[in-house]
Amino acid sequence: MNRESEVVISVNNISKSYQLYASPYDRLKESLSLSNKKYHRIHKALDDISFKVYKGQTVGIIGKNGCGKSTILKIIAKVVRPSSGSIQVKGRVSAILELGAGLNQELSGLKNIHLFNTINGIKKADKDDVVKKVVEFSDLGKYIDQPVKSYSSGMKARLAFALAINFDPDILIVDEALSVGDISFRRKCFAKIEALKQKGTTILFVSHSESSIISLCDRAIWLSNGQYVLDGQPKEVVGLYSKHINDKDLCCEKMNKLYKALFSNVKDQKNEALNVKAPGYYDKKLKPKSTISYQNIGAEIYDLQVRDHSGRVVNILKSGLGYLIEYKVKFEGHVEKARFATQIRDEKGHSLAGYVTPATTEFLEIDPKIEYLIQFEFENLFNTEMIFISAGVRSIVDDQLVFLHRVLDGYVCKTSYQSVNNTGLTSLFKKANIKEIQKDNA
Numbered sequence: 001m002n003r004e005s006e007v008v009i010s011v012n013n014i015s016k017s018y019q020l021y022a023s024p025y026d027r028l029k030e031s032l033s034l035s036n037k038k039y040h041r042i043h044k045a046l047d048d049i050s051f052k053v054y055k056g057q058t059v060g061i062i063g064k065n066g067c068g069k070s071t072i073l074k075i076i077a078k079v080v081r082p083s084s085g086s087i088q089v090k091g092r093v094s095a096i097l098e099l100g101a102g103l104n105q106e107l108s109g110l111k112n113i114h115l116f117n118t119i120n121g122i123k124k125a126d127k128d129d130v131v132k133k134v135v136e137f138s139d140l141g142k143y144i145d146q147p148v149k150s151y152s153s154g155m156k157a158r159l160a161f162a163l164a165i166n167f168d169p170d171i172l173i174v175d176e177a178l179s180v181g182d183i184s185f186r187r188k189c190f191a192k193i194e195a196l197k198q199k200g201t202t203i204l205f206v207s208h209s210e211s212s213i214i215s216l217c218d219r220a221i222w223l224s225n226g227q228y229v230l231d232g233q234p235k236e237v238v239g240l241y242s243k244h245i246n247d248k249d250l251c252c253e254k255m256n257k258l259y260k261a262l263f264s265n266v267k268d269q270k271n272e273a274l275n276v277k278a279p280g281y282y283d284k285k286l287k288p289k290s291t292i293s294y295q296n297i298g299a300e301i302y303d304l305q306v307r308d309h310s311g312r313v314v315n316i317l318k319s320g321l322g323y324l325i326e327y328k329v330k331f332e333g334h335v336e337k338a339r340f341a342t343q344i345r346d347e348k349g350h351s352l353a354g355y356v357t358p359a360t361t362e363f364l365e366i367d368p369k370i371e372y373l374i375q376f377e378f379e380n381l382f383n384t385e386m387i388f389i390s391a392g393v394r395s396i397v398d399d400q401l402v403f404l405h406r407v408l409d410g411y412v413c414k415t416s417y418q419s420v421n422n423t424g425l426t427s428l429f430k431k432a433n434i435k436e437i438q439k440d441n442a
Contacts, residue, residue, distance in 0.1 A: 007054055007088050008091055009088070010053075011051050011072070011075075012073060012085055013050055013085040014049045014065070015082060015083050016071055016080070016082050019042065020041050020042075026040065030207070046082070047128050047226045048085070049072060050085075050086075050228070052204075058216055058219070061204065061205070061220075062207070062208075062221070062238065063224055063229075064245065067223045073097065073206060079095070092168075092170045092171070093170070093172075094421070096161055096164045096172075097173070105148050106148075109145070110146070113131050113135070115236050116167075130379075133162075134166050136190075137166060138158040138161075138331075140155060140158060148215040157185075161174075165193075165196065170433055171197060171203075171204070172204070174204070175206045190216070193216060210238045212233050214234045214348065214349040215350055234257050235345075235349030239349075240255060242342050243408075269415060281315075281316055283315060288412040291409075293406075294407070294408075297403075297404050302328050303327055305327070305411055306325055308324075309324070315411070315412065319427060320380065322378070322379050322380075322381060323378075325411075326373060327342075328371055328373050329372045334368055335395050336366075338395050339356060339358060340364075340372075340374045341357070342389060343388065344390075346388070352387065360437045381428060382425065383427045384415060387419060389410060390406070390410060
């Protein structure tokens, strides 16, 4: 099949500019000026953005606040018109944009559902079914009959999401809607998104959550200051974004070169790992090729490795055995509050496990004359071909918790056994029992 025939969203050289005024008076003076004097400055929210989205893809858009993520979604949803460029969208679009957008604040939740049905041309025979599904999914209870203006932010998110996903869209657009609401409802939403993915719905997803982008998306697009930076596999794009998020001058060409080298290394890594033969405990050819090391700001992590309990450095792990992740840290000066962490991820970047020490409410005071050996004990219960180990040291700087140094995918291990019974990413289940029980004929 021709790949172009599967394009459902085509964004072509889209730009969007806004006129910003220092005060409302400047807007008035400009409108009344006989000399056409300008009192505004031009802000480019988007600058010549182009990309295509194919049927069934789940695409995450990442970037700092103000980078243009929400603006591009609004243009795709036809809520905002671009200043220049063109866009083609095939299929029915359902969008969850700003919190409460599209909801009539004066109407009740139930009347908003009926209004939504009317606006979107839902057939009369299907209206009752849609109302039932939205009411059940939103789980607003008696508040469904109350005005939306009386809803909390979480309640508005519940109603907006329930409306969007029960519209049976071809394309679903979600802009940070899952950042509010309680944990159980967020899990319910993610489960529904997974179901829509399986059904073949195309999804555009904006989030500041790196783990959500990695776990949900097939592809990630990175925007910065209204400009395109990178488009590729979520794990690698998110990794480079995390490292370079605060760079003042992001070069698209440089980021693409880094991505291509990283992505090529990752593919080679998998092929090499498949050739590692067990049983053994260490293969010198098995080295991480997706490593991203942050610039250190007063601390340096080195000698990241895994040992078994006899003290041997290993990178081939046997299922069910205990191991130690360890690394060393040296500091350039006194640090009043420090915390150490490790994270284990699979090859797609899904977080399998993590640990922080001291506890998340505590810190350790650092003496720069001392180097520190950090060790984390774990049991290999991972049901994946490979695991990638990261390390980090954090501290409070200007009232914010920041990384003094961070190494992503600094060490790689091959797991020598994958369970045929455990179907998830971990082998937590030990066994199952099947027993015949007598029917109660009473």
